[in-house]
Amino acid sequence: MSKRKLNRRQQWRITKIQQEREARARKREENLEQAAEEGDLGPEQTGMVIANYGSQVLVESAADSTLRQRCHIRANIDTLVTGDKVAWRPAVGESTGGLGVVGARLPRHSELQRPDRYGDMKTVAANIDRILIVIAPYPEPFANAIDRYLVAAEATGIQPLLLLNKIDLIDDSNRAHLEALLGPYPALGYPVLKLSTKTGEGLDGLLETLAQGTSVFVGQSGVGKSSLINGLLPSADARTGALSEATGKGTHTTTAAELFHLPSGGDLIDSPGIREFGIWHMSEQELLEGYVEFRPFIGHCRFRDCRHQGEPGCAILEAQARGDISQRRMESFLHLRNSLESD
Numbered sequence: 001m002s003k004r005k006l007n008r009r010q011q012w013r014i015t016k017i018q019q020e021r022e023a024r025a026r027k028r029e030e031n032l033e034q035a036a037e038e039g040d041l042g043p044e045q046t047g048m049v050i051a052n053y054g055s056q057v058l059v060e061s062a063a064d065s066t067l068r069q070r071c072h073i074r075a076n077i078d079t080l081v082t083g084d085k086v087a088w089r090p091a092v093g094e095s096t097g098g099l100g101v102v103g104a105r106l107p108r109h110s111e112l113q114r115p116d117r118y119g120d121m122k123t124v125a126a127n128i129d130r131i132l133i134v135i136a137p138y139p140e141p142f143a144n145a146i147d148r149y150l151v152a153a154e155a156t157g158i159q160p161l162l163l164l165n166k167i168d169l170i171d172d173s174n175r176a177h178l179e180a181l182l183g184p185y186p187a188l189g190y191p192v193l194k195l196s197t198k199t200g201e202g203l204d205g206l207l208e209t210l211a212q213g214t215s216v217f218v219g220q221s222g223v224g225k226s227s228l229i230n231g232l233l234p235s236a237d238a239r240t241g242a243l244s245e246a247t248g249k250g251t252h253t254t255t256a257a258e259l260f261h262l263p264s265g266g267d268l269i270d271s272p273g274i275r276e277f278g279i280w281h282m283s284e285q286e287l288l289e290g291y292v293e294f295r296p297f298i299g300h301c302r303f304r305d306c307r308h309q310g311e312p313g314c315a316i317l318e319a320q321a322r323g324d325i326s327q328r329r330m331e332s333f334l335h336l337r338n339s340l341e342s343d
């Protein structure tokens, strides 16, 4: 996708806005230098971004989770997102308005990205350890939805897991279908957890999985993500509670990602944008590489422009014939690949 073309008037306005922004940033930098000199900033320490307000972030101290401060971001930092580890200095005096300062972003081990409105991929959260793809007997996953989510997760390098919610709705009418649907995944390295948010069955297994590292929940509408996340957090308003406490400005709702500590261990990052993960356009190459079991055969077809749809010497089809690739996954690949063309 190409960037939107701007006319000269729009271009001029944007330049002017940028100049004003830069002037404000310079002024802020000067104020921060002064605050540091006057001893209004405490010693540098590590922390984590737990919410993002654009020009400011909410940082939690790594050493003391009760120490949370809204922070300025030093101009040398590119962008910060929820989950980022940072070097920061808390405010101890008044000259910064009680705001701490983030001086550096520490390296990320993973990034969750989504396209912005121009189609450019933009990081929305960092340092995530697992993506839980939530599915349910009802609403039934749309055709090949599971594979589509898995492909998107593979592109991030973050471990995906399948979470079948609403198992209280499983009966003789859908059991065989669900077993056939989910059957191939554990062998491909994708564990399948089962849960009923309604009855609590399977909850212990989920809590155990979530207890280490940082997780996100994704999945189509109606599968129970809100019910699940609300149930995992200690109180219904835990989401906004942390923020209003830190800002002192009453309930503050944000559509940006927020990080929560689960009472039973582990962290959760959530936002409406994150829940919609993976439903955007992907390239044919991303799709192919997102099928993990195809990887050893990619690039080994006789024809460089092989469509894996009946060509002689197709390494992927040969792998399927040998049983190294299941028919279900091959069909879903072809279906998703052909649907890319009509996107």
Ligand SMILES: Nc1nc2c(ncn2[C@@H]2O[C@H](COP(=O)(O)OP(=O)(O)OP(=O)(O)O)[C@@H](O)[C@H]2O)c(=O)[nH]1
Pocket (backbone or CB within 6 Å): 165, 166, 167, 168, 169, 195, 196, 197, 198, 199, 219, 220, 221, 222, 223, 224, 225, 226, 227, 228, 275
């Ligand atoms: N029977 C049953 N219903 C459930 C369960 N979990 C959630 N539901 C119901 O499923 C419906 C959808 O749940 P939500 O939590 O709103 O689903 P969601 O994935 O957040 O949906 P969006 O907000 O549209 O993305 C609600 O009516 C829930 O009460 C479950 O384990 N069993």
Ligand SMILES: [Zn+2]
Pocket (backbone or CB within 6 Å): 301, 306, 307, 308, 309, 311, 313, 314, 315, 316, 317
């Ligand atoms: Zn081929």
